[in-house]
Amino acid sequence: MPETPLPARRFAALLFDMDGTIISSLASAERTWSRWARAHGLDVATFLPTIHGVRSVETIRRLALPGIDPEAEAAAITRAEMEDVGDIVEIPGARTFLDSLPRERWAIVTSAPRALAERRLAAAGMPTPGLMIAAEDVTHGKPAPDCILLAAARLGIAALDCLMFEDAPAGIQAADAAGSPVVVVTATHQAPMRTAHARIPDFRRLRVDATPEGVRVALAGEAS
Numbered sequence: 264m265p266e267t268p269l270p271a272r273r274f275a276a277l278l279f280d281m282d283g284t285i286i287s288s289l290a291s292a293e294r295t296w297s298r299w300a301r302a303h304g305l306d307v308a309t310f311l312p313t314i315h316g317v318r319s320v321e322t323i324r325r326l327a328l329p330g331i332d333p334e335a336e337a338a339a340i341t342r343a344e345m346e347d348v349g350d351i352v353e354i355p356g357a358r359t360f361l362d363s364l365p366r367e368r369w370a371i372v373t374s375a376p377r378a379l380a381e382r383r384l385a386a387a388g389m390p391t392p393g394l395m396i397a398a399e400d401v402t403h404g405k406p407a408p409d410c411i412l413l414a415a416a417r418l419g420i421a422a423l424d425c426l427m428f429e430d431a432p433a434g435i436q437a438a439d440a441a442g443s444p445v446v447v448v449t450a451t452h453q454a455p456m457r458t459a460h461a462r463i464p465d466f467r468r469l470r471v472d473a474t475p476e477g478v479r480v481a482l483a484g485e486a487s
Contacts, residue, residue: 316431
């Protein structure tokens with residue numbers, strides 16, 4: 264999918280989803296969830312598209328399976344995912360881009376539990392942010408805006424002054440609800456997504472202009 268124009272203004276901070284946005288853990292997650300789905304008699308092909316971008320406990324809770332404790336099942340899935348990180352990699356250009364940002368100007372906002380997020384970032388050789396909002400930090404995960412609003416609050420800025428990088432519909436909805444502009448990263452998309460937001464395939468052409476007034480991102484060759 265081709266790049267589309269990025270927001271032209273400066274932002275106080277950049278927020279990043281993790282899975283599918285700055286790292287690719289698609290294969291790992293789908294292996295774990297496929298085993299779980301088969302064990303519970305679910306149609307794997309139909310079920311897998313529903314897991315992305317939301318907290319595991321909410322994915323399980325939505326199913327309303329009889330005799331299932333969503334919290335216990337989600338914890339078991341997290342343990343399995345933490346053992347399966349061998350093929351987790353960065354989205355192309357993501358590490359270089361993150362390394363170019365002032366540390367106080369970016370954060371990760373993920374639906375993954377903190378321990379799993381840290382494990383996956385380490386497996387992909389990615390930098391650790393100064394601030395991470397993880398699954399256990401909010402009562403309502405994406406598509407609710409709570410995680411983005413919390414990240415903005417902890418950074419001491421308004422959500423509308425944060426530029427959110429996302430890949431999944433739930434995260435895009437969360438950013439929209441929070442009032443944060445969005446850039447959609449399409450690296451792991453298997454089909455085009457219908458969206459009015461700016462899109463990039465990965466981070467390789469992204470450049471940073473950071474000043475005390477904020478951060479502006481642009482594509483290489485794009486006018487400042």
